[in-house]
Amino acid sequence: MCYGLSMGQQIAFFDRLKMAWRILIHADFAATVQDGLHALEARQTKAAAPSPDRVHASALMFLAAMQREGRLIDFLQQEVAAFSDEDVGAAARVVHRGCRQVLQQFFDFEPSVSGEEGTPMSVPAGFDSQRIRLIGNVTGQPPFKGTLKHHGWTATAVRLPVVSEALDPRVVAPAEVELQ
Amino acid sequence: MTRYVVGIDLGTTNSVLSYVDLTQSGSESLLVPQLTAPGSIEERVLLPSFLYLAQSGEFPDGSLALPWDPKVSYIVGEFARSHGMSVPTRLVASAKSWLSHSRVNRTEALLPWGAPPDVDRISPVEASARYLRHLLGSWDHKTGAAEKLSEQEVILTVPASFDAAARELTMRAAQEAGLQHVTLLEEPQAALYAWLQSVGEGFRKQMQVGDVILVVDVGGGTTDFSLIAVTEEDGELQLTRIAVGDHILLGGDNMDLTLAHNLNQDLAAKGKKLDNWQFTALTYGCRHAKELLFNTPKLAKAPISIASRGSALVGGTIKTELTRQALTQILIDGFMPQIPVTDMPQSARRTGLTQLALPYAQDPGITRQLAAFLTRQAQALAAAHEAPIKAEGRAFIHPTAVLFNGGVFKAGELKTRIIDVLNGWLAADGGQPVKVLAGADLDLAVARGAAYYGWVRRGHGIRIRGGTARSYYVGVETAAPAVPGFAPSVKALCIAPFGMEEGTQADVPPQEFALVVGEPTVFRFFASSVRREDHVGAMIEDAANDDQLDEVTPIETTLPGQSGKLVPVNLQAAVTEVGTLEVRCLEKGGTGRWKLELNVRVE
Numbered sequence: 030m031c032y033g034l035s036m037g038q039q040i041a042f043f044d045r046l047k048m049a050w051r052i053l054i055h056a057d058f059a060a061t062v063q064d065g066l067h068a069l070e071a072r073q074t075k076a077a078a079p080s081p082d083r084v085h086a087s088a089l090m091f092l093a094a095m096q097r098e099g100r101l102i103d104f105l106q107q108e109v110a111a112f113s114d115e116d117v118g119a120a121a122r123v124v125h126r127g128c129r130q131v132l133q134q135f136f137d138f139e140p141s142v143s144g145e146e147g148t149p150m151s152v153p154a155g156f157d158s159q160r161i162r163l164i165g166n167v168t169g170q171p172p173f174k175g176t177l178k179h180h181g182w183t184a185t186a187v188r189l190p191v192v193s194e195a196l197d198p199r200v201v202a203p204a205e206v207e208l209q
Numbered sequence: 210m211t212r213y214v215v216g217i218d219l220g221t222t223n224s225v226l227s228y229v230d231l232t233q234s235g236s237e238s239l240l241v242p243q244l245t246a247p248g249s250i251e252e253r254v255l256l257p258s259f260l261y262l263a264q265s266g267e268f269p270d271g272s273l274a275l276p277w278d279p280k281v282s283y284i285v286g287e288f289a290r291s292h293g294m295s296v297p298t299r300l301v302a303s304a305k306s307w308l309s310h311s312r313v314n315r316t317e318a319l320l321p322w323g324a325p326p327d328v329d330r331i332s333p334v335e336a337s338a339r340y341l342r343h344l345l346g347s348w349d350h351k352t353g354a355a356e357k358l359s360e361q362e363v364i365l366t367v368p369a370s371f372d373a374a375a376r377e378l379t380m381r382a383a384q385e386a387g388l389q390h391v392t393l394l395e396e397p398q399a400a401l402y403a404w405l406q407s408v409g410e411g412f413r414k415q416m417q418v419g420d421v422i423l424v425v426d427v428g429g430g431t432t433d434f435s436l437i438a439v440t441e442e443d444g445e446l447q448l449t450r451i452a453v454g455d456h457i458l459l460g461g462d463n464m465d466l467t468l469a470h471n472l473n474q475d476l477a478a479k480g481k482k483l484d485n486w487q488f489t490a491l492t493y494g495c496r497h498a499k500e501l502l503f504n505t506p507k508l509a510k511a512p513i514s515i516a517s518r519g520s521a522l523v524g525g526t527i528k529t530e531l532t533r534q535a536l537t538q539i540l541i542d543g544f545m546p547q548i549p550v551t552d553m554p555q556s557a558r559r560t561g562l563t564q565l566a567l568p569y570a571q572d573p574g575i576t577r578q579l580a581a582f583l584t585r586q587a588q589a590l591a592a593a594h595e596a597p598i599k600a601e602g603r604a605f606i607h608p609t610a611v612l613f614n615g616g617v618f619k620a621g622e623l624k625t626r627i628i629d630v631l632n633g634w635l636a637a638d639g640g641q642p643v644k645v646l647a648g649a650d651l652d653l654a655v656a657r658g659a660a661y662y663g664w665v666r667r668g669h670g671i672r673i674r675g676g677t678a679r680s681y682y683v684g685v686e687t688a689a690p691a692v693p694g695f696a697p698s699v700k701a702l703c704i705a706p707f708g709m710e711e712g713t714q715a716d717v718p719p720q721e722f723a724l725v726v727g728e729p730t731v732f733r734f735f736a737s738s739v740r741r742e743d744h745v746g747a748m749i750e751d752a753a754n755d756d757q758l759d760e761v762t763p764i765e766t767t768l769p770g771q772s773g774k775l776v777p778v779n780l781q782a783a784v785t786e787v788g789t790l791e792v793r794c795l796e797k798g799g800t801g802r803w804k805l806e807l808n809v810r811v812e
Contacts, residue, residue: 090249097246103522112523120523122514126497134251193248195271205295205518 086198087189091135093201094190099127102201135188141181150177212356214667215348215363216399216659219340219379221305222429222462223255223616225656226344228361229664236406236660238653241347243286247272253287255652256343260301260336261289262321262328277346285343294489298324304336306430306458306567308382309368309375311762316378334382341386362390364659368426368433369395369453369678372736373790374762374807380789393788394662396655397424397435398450398673400614403658404646405671412671413446415646416610421451421598422646423608425579425627427615432457432575434582436606437673438598450675451590451597452606453738454582455759459570461617464540467573468495471539472513472529481527483515490515491529498531499540503620509533544573545626550580550605550634576630580605583634589739607640616651676708677784680743683764683792684733684752685720701735701752703743705782705790714783718746721779721797727772731765731808732780764792764805776801 082089095101104124109117132138141160144150152161152173160181163173192198215228216236226239240252247268261284263273275281284292293300301320308315310333318330331339348358365388367379376393383391394402401424405412416422420439426432434454440447469492473483483491491513498511510532517525554572572578583605590598590606598606611628618624624645632642648654665672682701705715724730735758743749752758768776777797785791792805 093246094249100516100522103520107521107523109523115528116524116526119512119514119526119528120516122512123516123522123526126514134253188252190245190249190251191242191276192250193272193274195274196248196269 082197082199086192089198089201090190090192091131093198094131094135095128096202097127098131099124099129101128135190136184137186138182139185141183142177144177144180146177146180148177150175211361213361214660214663215358215361216394216656216661216663217341217344217363217365218396218399218653218656218659219305219337219365219367220258220428220655221303221431221460222258223652224258224340224344225255225653226348227653227656227660229660231664231667236657238656239344239348239351241286241344242276242350243343243347244273244275244284244288245291246288250275251287256286256340256347257290258302258304258340259290259293260285260304260331260339261293261296262299262301262324262331264299264327275343275346277350283339285339295486297321297485299328301331301336303430303567304333304340307333308337308378309371309456310567311372311374312568315374316381334378334385337379337382338385341383341388345386345388359387359389362663363388363392364394364399364663365391366394366396366399366655366659368428368431368456369397369435369450370431370433370456371395372456372679372759372761373681373734376789377807380787391787392663392666394659395435395450395453395678396428397426397433397453397612397614398437398675399655399658399662400424400426400648401437401448401612401658401673402662402665403654404612404648406658406661407647416446418446419598420609421606422610422612423583423631423643424612424614426613427575427617428460429462429616430458430460432459432570432578434579436586436608437675440597446671448671448673449597450673450678452582452586453678454578455738457570457578458567459573459575459578461615463569463573464544464617465492465496465499467543468492468499468531468536468539471535472531476527476529483527484518486518487515487527495531499536500619502531502533502536503622541622541626545576545623545630546574547626547630547633548574548576548580550584550638552577553581553584554578576627579627579631580634583608585739589741593741603640604638605634607635607638608643609641610644610646612646612648614648614651614654618648618651674710676710676713677705677790678707679736679738680707680740681705681782681790681792682735682737682743682749682752682758683780684735684760685748698750699733699752701749701755701758702780703745703747703749704780704792705784706744707737707741709782709784711784711788712786714781716745717779717781717795719779720746720748721777722794723775723777724766724768724794725772726768726770726774726776729765729767731763732805734761734764735759736761763808765808766794766803766805768794768801768803778803780805 092102100123104120152171152175154171156171212232213228213230215226218225227236229236238254240254241256242250242252243256245251263283273281273284298321304320307320313319315333318332320330320333320336321328324330345358365379365383367376380391380393401422408415416439418439418441422437424435424437435450436452437448437450440449469488472495473488473491476483494513494515498513501511502508510530512530515527516522519525554574554577587603587606613624628643628645635642680703682703684699685702686699702718702720704718709715735752737758739757749755778794779797781793781795783791794803794805
């Protein structure tokens with residue numbers, strides 16, 4: 030695995046092929062290339078960005094928690110078309126209970142805007158376009174009058190666990206082997 | 210003077226640490242960092258009192274590390290609890306119940322009970338010390354070196370029903386954990402302190418002289434009753450704890466387990482067999498369904514899903530449901546039956562056989578246990594000359610107010626049932642209905658109340674008085690000709706009367722003992738929660754068969770010096786400032802003083 034080597038720094042295939050020919054032909058050029066490659070490698074090791082699974086360790090940890098408490102990955106990885114609603118429903122209860130617990134433990138949420146869904150709402154000039162998304166007949170300049178369709182969600186507190194560097198974050202669920 | 214006073218509720222299933230910052234006001238609870246999965250540390254208010262003894266190599270290197278203890282090899286808290294359900298033989302649970310189990314040697318490495326030989330077992334004292342050490346590490350990690358927990362004043366709670374030995378061992382665990390300034394407080398009192406804190410000065414409006422508060426504390430593993438009377442001294446209201454119940458190993462966990470066993474029978478009848486892990490999942494499912502039904506009166510039933518063991522969740526999940534009818538029948542009628550106050554718990558209080566596993570209550574009827582408590586205490590108080598409350602002419606003690614404590618009472622219907630039963634008894638005996646004191650947070654009240662008590666001890670607010678809730682006796686063998694097959698009968702000599710206050714010592718009884726120097730001398734030790742009248746020196750015949758006396762852990766001492774010499778001594782008891790009982794030998798006509806230690810060895 031070679032997460033440290035990003036695409037921009039890789040030597041394209043045809044260039045490599047050309048180099049291979051030249052190396053076969055010129056022994057002294059081969060030595061130069063060898064030195065250059067070593068230097069490149071050294072530079073790359075020094076500048077190595079954290080691997081993607083390290084950068085996104087908290088996302089993997091979140092999935093691990095959802096799987097551990099609510100079996101989310103099991104549920105989503107399974108083909109459910111062939112099962113009855115009753116079977117899917119029973120499994121969904123496991124997922125809902127566990128994942129909800131994790132969600133409540135890690136985050137506090139509140140609606141992105143106050144107001145009841147289905148009721149009229151005015152959108153002032155200079156509104157926060159991240160919190161409010163306009164849909165329908167979007168034309169003219171604010172202020173707008175509209176109807177609140179969905180109040181949105183905004184996390185007001187985040188309490189993610191501290192995750193040990195000692196572990197490979199890609200393992201979101203270990204295999205379980207029962208000993209007799 | 211330190212900056213904080215700290216209250217620790219070292220519970221059977223969950224532990225909590227709360228504190229009062231003396232430079233500010235109000236109390237807070239510590240968020241305790243703990244593993245929720247290998248390598249994943251979360252902060253929670255509740256620290257589950259579970260300990261998992263991991264095998265070397267069972268988890269990746271460094272994945273059990275705590276911020277304050279990178280090398281720790283065992284797991285405390287949430288992950289211990291959740292992983293332990295799959296590996297019960299390495300899980301230490303209910304250490305607190307073992308701490309009060311007098312038929313085993315509580316300092317011996319015997320937990321997990323039934324573990325295979327390669328598991329390095331630990332003692333109940335050590336398990337308790339590790340929970341406290343975890344709290345200590347959390348505190349120091351979060352608060353910093355300037356205000357270490359070992360330097361703070363810590364109020365540690367114990368069940369009111371803990372006897373002198375269990376209190377002593379709790380104290381030993383605190384010392385092993387490194388806590389230096391610890392005082393013990395009874396849990397029902399802590400719950401009442403939390404209530405006092407929440408009502409503030411309003412207390413004087415809600416209570417009047419003559420009121421008797423019954424604290425019903427049903428924790429995860431134990432049921433604890435206390436009676437606290439409102440009295441008056443020099444025009445000031447006083448609170449006096451007048452009685453505590455016997456130790457009853459029966460709690461909320463038993464209720465969830467009972468529901469799970471019932472549903473499991475139905476599943477087994479349908480050919481669905483659950484493994485350990487699934488049964489535990491069913492137990493948690495039952496608790497969840499129970500709370501849902503209790504909180505949503507419209508629902509007739511609550512679904513329970515038990516996840517498959519393999520990755521095929523859909524199709525492999527087992528479905529069942531808890532109906533309201535089953536809930537009422539199993540839980541309310543089973544644990545809180547409607548019974549007259551004359552209905553006593555169904556089993557004998559003592560059995561002749563030695564039980565080694567935990568001595569769970571034989572009768573799950575909490576109302577029956579309550580009836581027995583109130584009746585026994587009425588008899589005890591009626592016989593007393595200076596009873597703080599009126600008991601004569603009544604079949605049982607009439608409480609005027611009830612304070613509920615323990616997570617079980619999140620289910621309002623359980624409170625309602627106890628109040629109904631109690632009011633029924635009161636009406637039949639010519640009494641008035643009780644009022645219910647609105648308690649604080651049921652999970653945190655004990656820790657909060659304990660921290661508040663630390664503040665009260667510094668001269669603020671009203672303090673609950675009471676002293677020891679038992680009288681204590683040593684066994685004296687009667688001189689009688691030996692009869693083969695019959696043990697000589699034992700008399701009990703009272704060395705500590707009922708109601709001794711902290712920091713006081715009892716008189717020296719006239720009875721004199723001769724101790725052999727250099728050899729351990731063991732005294733049998735008895736306690737009574739109902740003999741309020743015995744003075745120091747009182748002698749009770751045939752102690753072993755007296756149903757008002759409970760034999761507790763023996764005490765022993767070894768006098769140093771040249772062996773073989775006989776030294777005449779008297780015994781004296783004292784209640785220490787921190788709330789433990791100390792028994793000393795005083796050399797007759799000399800200056801020698803030796804402390805007697807608990808003898809937890811079991812013959």
